[in-house]
Amino acid sequence: MDDVAEWQRYLDLNLSSTILLNTLFLQKFPKSSGVNVSVVNITSLCAVQPFRSMGYYCVGKAAREMFFKVLADEEPWLDVLNYSPGPVETDMTDIIVANVKDDAIRQSFNDMRKNKTIVTVEQTTAKFLEVIGAKKYKSGGRVDYFDEL
Numbered sequence: 498m499d500d501v502a503e504w505q506r507y508l509d510l511n512l513s514s515t516i517l518l519n520t521l522f523l524q525k526f527p528k529s530s531g532v533n534v535s536v537v538n539i540t541s542l543c544a545v546q547p548f549r550s551m552g553y554y555c556v557g558k559a560a561r562e563m564f565f566k567v568l569a570d571e572e573p574w575l576d577v578l579n580y581s582p583g584p585v586e587t588d589m590t591d592i593i594v595a596n597v598k599d600d601a602i603r604q605s606f607n608d609m610r611k612n613k614t615i616v617t618v619e620q621t622t623a624k625f626l627e628v629i630g631a632k633k634y635k636s637g638g639r640v641d642y643f644d645e646l
Contacts, residue, residue, distance in 0.1 A: 498552055511557040516564055528574045535576040535629070538565040540639060542581055549599035562639065569637025576636055580628060582621040583642030584609055616642055 519536060526532045543551060544558035562579050569577035584590070590606055597603050609615035621642050628640050 504553070507553050507557060508560070512560050512564070515561055519568070523572075523575075528572070533576070534574075535578070536565065536568070537629075538562060538577070538579045540579045540581045542584075542641065544579075544581070545639075549602055550597045551593075551599075551602065566637040573636070576632075578629070578634055579637070579639040580625055581639060581641040582625065583616040585616045585618060585621050586610070587618065590615065 515538075522536075523534070526534050538561055540562045541554070541558045542548075543555040544562040548555055565577050565579050569575060584606070590610075594603055594606050597606075606615070624642050627646060628634065631646050633646055634640050
């Protein structure tokens with residue numbers, strides 16, 4: 498956690514690039530264009546709850562989520578959603594299980610796999626489409642896979 502260059506690389510990839518991409522997108526589709534614009538940030542429980550050995554990820558997700566909350570507040574004409582897909586069975590899960598230094602985090606992911614409680618891509622995609630379709634969230638708000646609609 499003391500490598501400034503690694504922090505800069507991580508934040509450039511996971512925060513700065515997101516901010517710049519959205520800024521350029523909104524320059525192409527400003528309020529004056531009359532286009533209804535929806536912006537979705539894929540966030541994580543890690544944005545609001547600390548996970549040991551996952552400091553970079555938690556900081557990046559927290560910063561991104563706050564950026565989108567501010568964006569929604571500054572641009573009330575936008576539809577902004579912070580969607581947390583839950584613990585999804587992806588390549589990232591493999592990386593966490595193989596590399597996380599905290600035994601409890603590793604065990605938690607292994608237990609979810611063993612007990613088949615880990616979320617599938619299909620499950621979280623269906624929930625996301627339900628959330629977007631229902632539009633019961635406040636712009637800039639956060640919806641987690643496990644939230645009731």
